[in-house]
Amino acid sequence: MSARTPEDGNPERAPHRALSPETLAAQALGRVDPRTGALVPPLHASTTFERDPDGGYSTGRGYIRPHNPTFDEPAELLATLEGGAGCLLFSSGMAAATAVFQSLLPGDHVVVARVMYWALRKWLIDFAMPWGLEVEFVDASDPDAIAAAVRPGRTRLVWIETPANPTWELTDIAAVAAIARDARARLAVDSTVATPVLTRPIALGADLVVHSLTKYVCGHGDAMGGAVAGGAALVERLVTGPRVHQGGTLSPFNAWLIARGAATLPLRMRAHEEGALALAGFLEAHPRVARVIYPGLESHPQHALARRQMENFSGMLAVQVAGGAGIARRMMDELEVFHYAVSLGHHRSLVYWLDTEDLMRSSFRLTGAQRESYARFAGEGVFRISVGLEDPDDLCADLDRVLR
Numbered sequence: 001m002s003a004r005t006p007e008d009g010n011p012e013r014a015p016h017r018a019l020s021p022e023t024l025a026a027q028a029l030g031r032v033d034p035r036t037g038a039l040v041p042p043l044h045a046s047t048t049f050e051r052d053p054d055g056g057y058s059t060g061r062g063y064i065r066p067h068n069p070t071f072d073e074p075a076e077l078l079a080t081l082e083g084g085a086g087c088l089l090f091s092s093g094m095a096a097a098t099a100v101f102q103s104l105l106p107g108d109h110v111v112v113a114r115v116m117y118w119a120l121r122k123w124l125i126d127f128a129m130p131w132g133l134e135v136e137f138v139d140a141s142d143p144d145a146i147a148a149a150v151r152p153g154r155t156r157l158v159w160i161e162t163p164a165n166p167t168w169e170l171t172d173i174a175a176v177a178a179i180a181r182d183a184r185a186r187l188a189v190d191s192t193v194a195t196p197v198l199t200r201p202i203a204l205g206a207d208l209v210v211h212s213l214t215k216y217v218c219g220h221g222d223a224m225g226g227a228v229a230g231g232a233a234l235v236e237r238l239v240t241g242p243r244v245h246q247g248g249t250l251s252p253f254n255a256w257l258i259a260r261g262a263a264t265l266p267l268r269m270r271a272h273e274e275g276a277l278a279l280a281g282f283l284e285a286h287p288r289v290a291r292v293i294y295p296g297l298e299s300h301p302q303h304a305l306a307r308r309q310m311e312n313f314s315g316m317l318a319v320q321v322a323g324g325a326g327i328a329r330r331m332m333d334e335l336e337v338f339h340y341a342v343s344l345g346h347h348r349s350l351v352y353w354l355d356t357e358d359l360m361r362s363s364f365r366l367t368g369a370q371r372e373s374y375a376r377f378a379g380e381g382v383f384r385i386s387v388g389l390e391d392p393d394d395l396c397a398d399l400d401r402v403l404r
């Protein structure tokens, strides 16, 4: 591939369709720094950029809040992998997700999944709803529930997350995209756990794809970031304002780390899946384990959808064990390979107990039938396991020792 010229930061460019995701990610879209010939994209720390003598900005850059050239490569790679022409990077997954909602107006109606990343759910309840957004929480694993909730001409946005943290329920993206289209609502998908290599929401009809880059895309647990990908004009119109003016801009160093991590994303996802399948099978047969929820297991209630929609089942498990809260306390002390810690998508394996009561009180606040349906998945709580890149035999032995 030929060397590319410096970009003006405008994400509108045709995706490179011909090469596979592995190649595009491994080679950072084939880019070579045109000034130095460097194969590693340079890290530009500058917060400000010189103006042309005629007063213009021929580079398209003035100040870091709208743009820094270090963003070009990861943004273009993500746009290309997602099959959208536009992608905007943010300081975090939450900054990316909230920017999508902040493109709406008080009084707008949105339909969102009842199971989603806890902090976003809490933000919707504590900030977006008091601000005036009319938010309806539905069981997104059931497209009929979404069809019943959307109000044609009134609903502006349908927000889903698949697989959904922390129960790993799935949403049928194509089915929900058809419902949203009929209602003239936009569909946004939090695809953090599926990553840009396992599921292609835009090809399935979604308008926007949101990622926490802090997780699998960076993959090394050392940089926070977020992204919104989609049609170039849509991304520009919906989320550029919230990002630029609220200041949810990524640091160039984090952009550089994320670009470096993304080079191995397809390879790492294969290893995460391999480890997760081994651990899920081991735990499902374990006498102390009541239930393992993993899209790659035939026992997952939506395994057929997972096979259809995901090219790989990712590396996240939920595990029910009687007396989980007590085991969690022992884990902090006794685990040798796993780390008892929040977050996901890193090279190191992480486990964390999510107590259903605590989650309901602190952020989910589901009531009635929705709470019952959550408990049907999660029981009194689940161990959320993010399978890293260690040898699966070491992971199985570590959990086995603590569970006995």
Ligand SMILES: *Cc1c(COP(=O)(O)O)cnc(C)c1O
Pocket: 092, 093, 094, 095, 097, 117, 120, 161, 165, 190, 192, 193, 211, 212, 213, 214, 215, 224, 225, 226, 344
């Ligand atoms: C972590 C996470 C987020 C939030 O991302 P941050 O980078 O932590 O702000 C959003 N959605 C999902 C599914 C996540 O796992």
